[in-house]
Structure formats: structure tokens, C-alpha cells
Amino acid sequence: EVQLVESGGGLVQPGRSLRLSCAASGFTFxxxxxxxxxxxxxxxxxxxxxIRSKAYGGTTEYAASVKGRFTISRDDSxxxxxxxMNNLKTEDTAVYYCTRGSSSCPAFDIWGQGTMVTVSS
Amino acid sequence: xxxxxxSPDSLAVSLGERATINCKSSQSVLYSSxxxxxxxxxxxxxxxxxKLLIYWxxxxxxxxxxxxxxxxxxxDFTLTISNLQxxxxxxxxxxxxxxxxxxxxxxxxxxxx
Numbered sequence: 001e002v003q004l005v006e007s008g009g010g011l012v013q014p015g016r017s018l019r020l021s022c023a024a025s026g027f028t029f030x031x032x033x034x035x036x037x038x039x040x041x042x043x044x045x046x047x048x049x050x051i052r053s054k055a056y057g058g059t060t061e062y063a064a065s066v067k068g069r070f071t072i073s074r075d076d077s078x079x080x081x082x083x084x085m086n087n088l089k090t091e092d093t094a095v096y097y098c099t100r101g102s103s104s105c106p107a108f109d110i111w112g113q114g115t116m117v118t119v120s121s
Numbered sequence: 122x123x124x125x126x127x128s129p130d131s132l133a134v135s136l137g138e139r140a141t142i143n144c145k146s147s148q149s150v151l152y153s154s155x156x157x158x159x160x161x162x163x164x165x166x167x168x169x170x171x172k173l174l175i176y177w178x179x180x181x182x183x184x185x186x187x188x189x190x191x192x193x194x195x196x197d198f199t200l201t202i203s204n205l206q207x208x209x210x211x212x213x214x215x216x217x218x219x220x221x222x223x224x225x226x227x228x229x230x231x232x233x234x
Contacts, residue, residue, distance in 0.1 A: 035223070037171075045163075045171065045214055045225040061221035064122075097170050106218040107161035107176035114170055 002026035002110055004098050009115030012088055020083040020115055022098030027110075029079035030054060033101045035108060036072060036083045038094035038117075048096070051081065056103070066092075088119045123147050123217050127226035133234040140202040142229045144215035149195045152219065159219035162191055162200045164211045165228075171214065175200065207233060 008020040022034065035050035049062035051072045060072050071084040081098055095116050099108035124147040134140040150159045158178035163171040173182045175191035178198055188203040202209055210233060215226040 044212075044228045045165075045216075047216075047221075047223045047225065050221070050223070063222045101218065105176055106159065107173055107216070108163075108171070109173045109176075109182065111170035111172070 004100065004110055004112035006096060006098050006112040006115040009096065009117045011118045011120065013121050014088060014090055014119055016088055017084070017086045018088060018117060020085070020096055020098075020117070022081040022083075022112060024079040024081070024100070027100075030076040031102065033106070034072070034074060034081040035099050035101060036081075037097045037099055037108070038092075039097070039114075040091075040094045046094075048083070050101075085117070088117075090119050093117060093119045122222055123150065123219065123224050125215055125217055125224050125226040127213075127215055127229050129229060130227065131230040131232065133232045134205050135234045136205055136207065138205050140205055140209070140231055142200045142213050142231070144193075144198040144200070144226050146196045146198075146217055150217045150219040151195050158194055158198070159217055160191075160193070160198050161216045161218060163214045163216065164209075165214065166211045202231070205233070
């Protein structure tokens, strides 16, 4: 079964850091770009950023709202994508989803269940 | 950044009727080299992650009922749900994946009248 499972969410104080993980199974992880999308409580979807597959350079892109604070990385040997979040702000409070896209279908066809991040003092 | 604007923000449709949701992008998402529109539609039900319905503006994802259809090109797109069923109550989002940031529309809430 093709699956993405996020972990690492929780309650964190403003200014602190948190690292989310996204464990993939059921497909060749290294063939896919991996994105992170977040959803603040009661709000819409916001794309956070993505990392291309190694075949496309493994480079990253970020939303302006997180650029310089968040870093996406991947370990293809473990089939895991990471979202390192530094200098967290209250407005980063959201459910964080990981999702995949490919060169043949860049749309996000598989999503994890999400992990909640709450930034509060 | 490409801004995606959906209309309406919410709508109520009777069971068995047709629902139409519009999405407009601030610039074209049609890639001329392959003549594909980099536009997707997602459905999100309460407490669940989004689900891909349509990609390339009009290609239905595997397993999605054929009452869901997508149309449009360039900057104007439509999601049509025919013969509305109770299980179609959800929030629907369009998204462009033409260029990062891969922006979403604000969402359209669909309810039963």
C-alpha cells in the first residue's frame, strides 16, 4: 500500500525548533518530489515547500512565509523526508501534511494524515 | 507568485443537481511546450487530508467517480460535480503546479441544499 506517515508534531514555544518526518512506503521514494503543505485551524491549504528528486537535482523551493526558517531534506535510503522548522512563530501553528508529486504527474496524488504543530508560549 | 481565486466561497446544491466551482489564476498555467494546464483539483472532507480529484485540469484521478469533471485552459478553470451525492459535501481547492510556490485557491465549501 502506498503510504505517507508524518510524525514529530507537538507543542513548542515561539522561537524554538522542531523537525517533522515523513516516512514513505509502497513506492520508489527516490523517484518523487516531496512537498509539505500546511493548514492552520479552520483555514485553507498553504504550500510550504518541496524537494525535487535526485534526478532533478534534489533542490528545494519554499514559500516566502517560511523561507530562511524552514529546511526540507530527504534520505532516499530510508524513504524519509524531513521538515526542519526553526525560529517558529505562532502563525506556524497548523496541521502539516507531506505529499508527493512526480515528473509525469506533478499534482499531489498521495497525502499523509498530517501532524499537528502548535506554537504557543 | 501566481494567485488562485476560487468562486464562489460556498454553495449549496440539491441532491442530484449539478455543482460548479470556478478557479481563476493570475497568470496562465498552460505550458506551451506540452500544451498541458498545470492545474489540479482536490477534495477535503472534515478531519481528512485532501484528496486529488483532477490533474492536468481535466484528467480524473484513478477511482474518482465520473460525475467529477474538470475543464478550462490558460487562466480559467471549472470543476463540475454532476448528480450531487451526499458524500460530496466537502471543501474543494484548486492548485497550480506550473511554478513554485505551488499556490492553492482559498477553497469552496459545498453543502447540500
